Amino acid sequence: MTTVGFIGLGIMGAPMAVNLAKAGFDVIGYDVVPPRNGFLTQAGGRIATNVAEVVQKADVVVTMVRDSADVETVALGEQGILAHARAGQLYIDMSSIAPATSRAVAAAAAPLRVRVLDAPVSGGEAGAIEGSLSIMVGGGADDFAAALPILEVVGATVVHVGPHGAGQTVKAANQLIVAGTIELVAEAIVFLEAHAVDTEAAIRVLAGGLAGNRILDRKAAGMLARRFEPGFRIDLHHKDMGIVTAAARDAGVVIPLGAAVAQLIAALKARGDGGLDHSALLKLVDELSGRSGQVPSSLS
Structure with missing residues (x-):
């Protein structure tokens, strides 16, 4: 053994x-x-x-x-x-x-x-x-x-x-994709809620098309309910985005969207939300859209 x-x-x-x-x-x-x-x-x-x-x-x-x-x-x-x-x-x-x-x-x-x-x-x-x-x-x-x-x-x-080191390089790319996808899913959810769409139905159909991804499968339900119990904390994704941005700079690679999401994650950490799940990027989208504190129609 x-x-x-x-x-x-x-x-x-x-x-x-x-x-x-x-x-x-x-x-x-x-x-x-x-x-x-x-x-x-x-x-x-x-x-x-x-x-x-x-x-x-x-x-x-x-x-x-x-x-x-x-x-x-x-x-x-x-x-x-x-x-x-x-x-x-x-x-x-x-x-x-x-x-x-x-x-x-x-x-x-x-x-x-x-x-x-x-x-x-x-x-x-x-x-x-x-x-x-x-x-x-x-x-x-x-x-x-x-x-x-x-x-x-x-x-x-x-x-x-x-x-x-190759494993860590691929993981950095993984974290870049995950952070960007969570941010786009968060923006899509707030967009749908603002138009009074049945968001649960919308997520089902989006998940079955070209927009389908693991974030929709694993994270969307919690995001719709504004539940951010940590499966992977903001603190850790902030650390990982630091690895991504530093490695990209060292290689001379430009990652404009990744850099923007890294700043949003940094903002969540700085204000004390580092212990929340990384899907809490939705909180910032709510606030930037002037919708913080509003109860989505699917929860009312």
């Missing part, structure tokens, strides 16, 4: 670790926030007291943490993964971070003969629970093949997209 060490048991990490345990892997988890550990133990997993214990007991180590700084601390710190890793051990980082950070971790691991993959995911909390995530993987082809039995438990679409 392969032992998988899973570091980071938050909204995304906990259900992913649980799915691995349910699939028959021996999972040992760790999170700096103790209450998060309960989900894994209920599924038959074990809990470690620190990162070192995870690495020493695991065949494969997975991280799902917040940002580049967290990955640097967990992977490269004095008590981090590489400080305790063994030659030949596989380390899969599934966080969403800067491509340059992924390349730096892989470079630091190479002299130790530790195999590294960057494998960020898309699909949100629902995808993590369902095991239906889309996973974009950067690193060596042989290492990807070795990781596939684990990745296929948590993801429905698992694709090797290139060398170290």
Whole structure:
């Protein structure tokens, strides 16, 4: 039985670790926030007291943490993964971070003969629970093949997209598309409500045509009801849009629509809405349209 060490048991990490345990892997988890550990133990997993214990007991180590700084601390710190890793051990980082950070971790691991993959995911909390995530993987082809039995438990679409850092580059593009699509869905909803259209019926027909997308499928109902419980928080999408805009600037690529949406997300975070789901972009569209506080006809 392969032992998988899973570091980071938050909204995304906990259900992913649980799915691995349910699939028959021996999972040992760790999170700096103790209450998060309960989900894994209920599924038959074990809990470690620190990162070192995870690495020493695991065949494969997975991280799902917040940002580049967290990955640097967990992977490269004095008590981090590489400080305790063994030659030949596989380390899969599934966080969403800067491509340059992924390349730096892989470079630091190479002299130790530790195999590294960057494998960020898309699909949100629902995808993590369902095991239906889309996973974009950067690193060596042989290492990807070795990781596939684990990745296929948590993801429905698992694709090797290139060398170290490539997974994070594709994830940045994913976040660009998602943010732009949420903003356009938000604008469409407010537009429809202003014209007293049956918005639920409108969403059904839009979802069946060329305008159909996963945001309409997964987020529209909550947006219509003005429910913004976090599946993916504004705080995290703000971080990701920073990665996108910086990477685009470095490459000399112009992303005018993406930059505009990044500013709208930044505005939501700045006013204290960072803990809401990223579909809360609808709140800004309401306000900019002078419709804040109005009850949509479908809710009246």
